[in-house]
Amino acid sequence: xxxxxxxxxxxxxxxxxxxxxxxxxxxxxxxxxxxxxxxxxxxxxxxxxxxxxxxxxxxxxxxxxxxxxxxxxxxxxxxxxxxxxxxxxxxxxxxxxxxxxxxxxxxxxxxxxxxxxxxxxxxxxxxxxxxxxxxxxxxxxxxxxxxxxxxxxxxxxxxxxxxxxxxxxxxxxxxxxxxxxxxxxxxxxxxxxxxxxxxxxxxxxxxxxxxxxxxxxxxxxxxxxxxxxxxxxxxxxxxxxxxxxxxxxxxxxxxxxxxxxxxxxxxxxxxxxxxxxxxxxxxxxxxxxxxxxxxxxxxxxxxxxxxxxxxxxxxxxxxxxxxxxxxxxxx
Amino acid sequence: xxxxxxxxxxxxxxxxxxxxxxxxxxxxxxxxxxxxxxxxxxxxxxxxxxxxxxxxxxxxxxxxxxxxxxxxxxxxxxxxxxxxxxxxxxxxxxxxxxxxxxxxxxxxxxxxxxxxxxxxxxxxxxxxxxxxxxxxxxxxxxxxxxxxxxxxxxxxxxxxxxxxxxxxxxxxxxxxxxx
Numbered sequence: 001x002x003x004x005x006x007x008x009x010x011x012x013x014x015x016x017x018x019x020x021x022x023x024x025x026x027x028x029x030x031x032x033x034x035x036x037x038x039x040x041x042x043x044x045x046x047x048x049x050x051x052x053x054x055x056x057x058x059x060x061x062x063x064x065x066x067x068x069x070x071x072x073x074x075x076x077x078x079x080x081x082x083x084x085x086x087x088x089x090x091x092x093x094x095x096x097x098x099x100x101x102x103x104x105x106x107x108x109x110x111x112x113x114x115x116x117x118x119x120x121x122x123x124x125x126x127x128x129x130x131x132x133x134x135x136x137x138x139x140x141x142x143x144x145x146x147x148x149x150x151x152x153x154x155x156x157x158x159x160x161x162x163x164x165x166x167x168x169x170x171x172x173x174x175x176x177x178x179x180x181x182x183x184x185x186x187x188x189x190x191x192x193x194x195x196x197x198x199x200x201x202x203x204x205x206x207x208x209x210x211x212x213x214x215x216x217x218x219x220x221x222x223x224x225x226x227x228x229x230x231x232x233x234x235x236x237x238x239x240x241x242x243x244x245x246x247x248x249x250x251x252x253x254x255x256x257x258x259x260x261x262x263x264x265x266x267x268x269x270x271x272x273x274x275x276x277x278x279x280x281x282x283x284x285x286x287x288x289x290x291x292x293x294x295x296x297x298x299x300x301x302x303x304x305x306x307x308x309x310x311x312x313x314x315x316x317x318x319x320x321x322x323x324x325x326x327x328x329x330x331x
Numbered sequence: 332x333x334x335x336x337x338x339x340x341x342x343x344x345x346x347x348x349x350x351x352x353x354x355x356x357x358x359x360x361x362x363x364x365x366x367x368x369x370x371x372x373x374x375x376x377x378x379x380x381x382x383x384x385x386x387x388x389x390x391x392x393x394x395x396x397x398x399x400x401x402x403x404x405x406x407x408x409x410x411x412x413x414x415x416x417x418x419x420x421x422x423x424x425x426x427x428x429x430x431x432x433x434x435x436x437x438x439x440x441x442x443x444x445x446x447x448x449x450x451x452x453x454x455x456x457x458x459x460x461x462x463x464x465x466x467x468x469x470x471x472x473x474x475x476x477x478x479x480x481x482x483x484x485x486x487x488x489x490x491x492x493x494x495x496x497x498x499x500x501x502x503x504x505x506x507x508x509x510x
Contacts, residue, residue, distance in 0.1 A: 127396060
């Protein structure tokens, strides 16, 4: 029996799309557990430890609870927008995973403009937040949505600018080319020549994923959950899934752009087709630092947030872009 | 291919109709983004992924969000009902629609499309950049436009700084109250 038929166009894309969805949803489920475990260990607690060995089956219990919970929507909500918002938030977060190379030859769509695709799709994310906030017709939601949209639009600028250095060095917009250009040991990875951009992308990525210290749109102590305050049951679950998926996405892109993607740190550790293990390890490490920051750093104020984005991150990016371009002209 | 074409056409046209018929401004804006997404899908079908990505980035991502921001900041929160009135100007609307339609149809018909087929345009982002900047033998006209747009963006950035600048003395009162 030949499996070649699976490698032809409509079928190949459908199968890999299903696999990507499977990966993203499971990632979100595992990250909910990881989030609670990390927070517990940071606060000297045990965290969830009743369901399964050491609480490992907690996500399954959570999903079961979310599915059986009633899906309440407020009476005066704009029903269609209210229900479409979680989908509009989840699909962009899942779609960008299509262009990420997991291992050599293992990428669903090798676009030659993968980075532009990423930028374009992330810009839709703000739309989902606005839809959620407006659709709920609640003041807290609207406040959270306005904060979220302002924050995501502002931090998209340093996020995009920090990509330009890597694009200059690699001379390509394709993520596969960028990973290939970083082969041959960790001293070839772009985080060394692009260290300021590496830091800026990390911080702007935190803000894009709406994680602490940039979680003003959620702000549970001031606006009690922000744009997602009215959601319950599986719609809420989908919003959470999209938050975790976008966090994983930012980590994966950070690894792909600056930490060599699936490239092993030294060449004799090359695992061939199993190089996705390196990719997974590095991404998991970045995701752990995201969670570490979440449970140790307080939230910023709105004006501090804006000042930080526009007055510190953007100038750093521009200066380092000039430095990179100048050095490339001279060498 | 045909299925995708029918789906995209229906999506674009139905949401475009929704934009003009909806009485809710926010619904109109969101439907407009759906319509733009349909157009981006057409670009993908015509083998122009870069154009599709920029369509999504600029129209779906930026323009719609700015419109939504405008709506949410201009309406007073006490009367946030987001209603508009359907314009009853049937005849001017009909005439302008016919005029624009005739103009576009005329352009489409006089052009000889025999030599074009989808997917034979430039695929490499590098060559797109060269044409834009007018280097390596590309016509320099786009380079001029590129510079003009840069100046426009610079003006916009400076204007944003001027508009949002804190006046001297603003915020001082509150600090005194706090102290």
